[in-house]
Amino acid sequence: MSRPDLIIRGQRVVLPETIAPRSVHIREERIVFVGDYDDLVEGCEVVEAGESVVMPGLVDTHVHINAPGRTEWEGFRTATLAAAAGGVTTVVDMPLNSVPPTTTLAGLFTKLETARDECFVDVGFWGGVVPGNTAELAPMFAAGVVGFKCFLVPSGVDEFEHVTEADLREAMPELARLGALLIVHAELPGPITEGDGGADYRSFLDSRPRAAENEAVELMVRLSREFDTRVHIVHLSSADAIPILRRAQAEGVKITAETCPHYLHFAAEEVPAGATEFKCCPPIRERDNREELWDGLRDGTIGLIVSDHSPCPGEMKLRESGDFMKAWGGIASLQLRLPVVWTEVRHRGFSLLDLTRWLCTNPARQVSFEPQKGSIAVGHDADLVLWNPDAQFTVTPSTLQHRHKLTPYAGEVLSGVVQQTFLRGKKITDAPLGHMLLR
Numbered sequence: 001m002s003r004p005d006l007i008i009r010g011q012r013v014v015l016p017e018t019i020a021p022r023s024v025h026i027r028e029e030r031i032v033f034v035g036d037y038d039d040l041v042e043g044c045e046v047v048e049a050g051e052s053v054v055m056p057g058l059v060d061t062h063v064h065i066n067a068p069g070r071t072e073w074e075g076f077r078t079a080t081l082a083a084a085a086g087g088v089t090t091v092v093d094m095p096l097n098s099v100p101p102t103t104t105l106a107g108l109f110t111k112l113e114t115a116r117d118e119c120f121v122d123v124g125f126w127g128g129v130v131p132g133n134t135a136e137l138a139p140m141f142a143a144g145v146v147g148f149k150c151f152l153v154p155s156g157v158d159e160f161e162h163v164t165e166a167d168l169r170e171a172m173p174e175l176a177r178l179g180a181l182l183i184v185h186a187e188l189p190g191p192i193t194e195g196d197g198g199a200d201y202r203s204f205l206d207s208r209p210r211a212a213e214n215e216a217v218e219l220m221v222r223l224s225r226e227f228d229t230r231v232h233i234v235h236l237s238s239a240d241a242i243p244i245l246r247r248a249q250a251e252g253v254k255i256t257a258e259t260c261p262h263y264l265h266f267a268a269e270e271v272p273a274g275a276t277e278f279k280c281c282p283p284i285r286e287r288d289n290r291e292e293l294w295d296g297l298r299d300g301t302i303g304l305i306v307s308d309h310s311p312c313p314g315e316m317k318l319r320e321s322g323d324f325m326k327a328w329g330g331i332a333s334l335q336l337r338l339p340v341v342w343t344e345v346r347h348r349g350f351s352l353l354d355l356t357r358w359l360c361t362n363p364a365r366q367v368s369f370e371p372q373k374g375s376i377a378v379g380h381d382a383d384l385v386l387w388n389p390d391a392q393f394t395v396t397p398s399t400l401q402h403r404h405k406l407t408p409y410a411g412e413v414l415s416g417v418v419q420q421t422f423l424r425g426k427k428i429t430d431a432p433l434g435h436m437l438l439r
């Protein structure tokens with residue numbers, strides 16, 4: 001065995017099947033050996049994690065970085081610094097809100113140019129399916145996007161148009177031919193109403209009912225089955241769609257789903273009037289819905305929890321008028337995903353193994369980074385987070401690295417304090433050493 005450059009050891013190292021005292025040996029950016037706690041090599045530097053948890057670096061496959069073009073909303077530097085501070089070592093950037101969007105090969109190249117040398121963690125890229133861009137899908141996939149996103153309702157920005165069933169009937173055979181994953185913002189316009197406007201959260205919630213999601217999921221099950229295309233439902237909020245997904249999965253339809261920390265932590269009943277920092281689409285729903293989402297995670301129907309970090313300048317949240325219908329929808333939480341989910345997980349009887357599956361392993365698998373990311377195993381990149389599961393902290397917006405600090409988590413007391421994040425064997429400091437991950 002060749003000599004390691006660094007050993008990280010601790011009493012609670014989260015391995016794929018167990019949590020145990022181990023030493024993780026790292027050489028040339030990779031994990032080369034996972035030994036007993038006392039397996040040290042004379043003269044080799046050792047990081048002692050003690051009682052802290054040593055977990056794979058988190059993988060977040062749903063992040064809106066918004067650059068180039070809307071860099072005032074976020075940007076690669078601030079987003080990846082926030083990721084690192086939250087124990088995240090891989091993010092995958094969404095194809096919209098940047099100008100140009102990642103819906104053409106040229107758009108992807110512009111994106112790569114913008115991201116290069118700006119990233120503190122590794123970054124992958126989604127492409128987009130919009131009306132009329134089917135010919136761009138194969139070149140983008142060949143150039144390395146991890147898959148493609150589409151919207152079934154207006155996305156909120158003009159340059160990323162939503163698709164209809166007719167558009168999907170054109171794109172999905174091509175995606176099946178490529179073996180590419182289609183990820184879907186699953187709300188259909190039919191059941192969505194204009195609402196009454198104003199600061200009442202209930203009225204906003206009623207304007208985007210569960211039916212919009214349920215019908216969209218039904219459509220995607222039907223199309224996935226018909227075209228044999230892999231489909232993934234992003235940010236599932238309606239728990240009523242879980243039985244639809246469960247049945248389809250049991251029948252062999254290639255459909256998966258994710259949900260987000262805000263749907264698992266907050267409840268509609270508790271959103272204060274005018275608190276537009278809670279606005280996202282689909283919306284945060286009722287307490288009983290939240291508990292059913294946890295049931296969907298428990299039985300595996302929902303496989304991953306990702307941030308859907310979607311920030312904007314504070315003024316776009318219209319905090320003064322508190323108008324939920326007009327405010328920008330999106331919650332910024334890239335840095336807080338680990339403590340928010342852990343806070344919920346620990347009092348529901350789940351383990352660190354469940355947490356790791358939802359935050360690391362399954363997201364890595366979803367975008368085919370699994371041989372490299374998402375587990376502490378020989379051959380994987382030495383992406384690791386050391387954190388204290390028992391320490392608590394109060395969320396103070398000024399400590400967030402996101403470009404904009406407005407967050408519904410302000411003042412929340414959360415469990416789980418990130419201490420150190422390692423990217424490919426190097427502690428993340430002030431050098432942007434992130435790679436562009438092209439599939």
Ligand SMILES: [Zn+2]
Nearest residue numbers: 062094308310
């Ligand atoms: Zn999103």
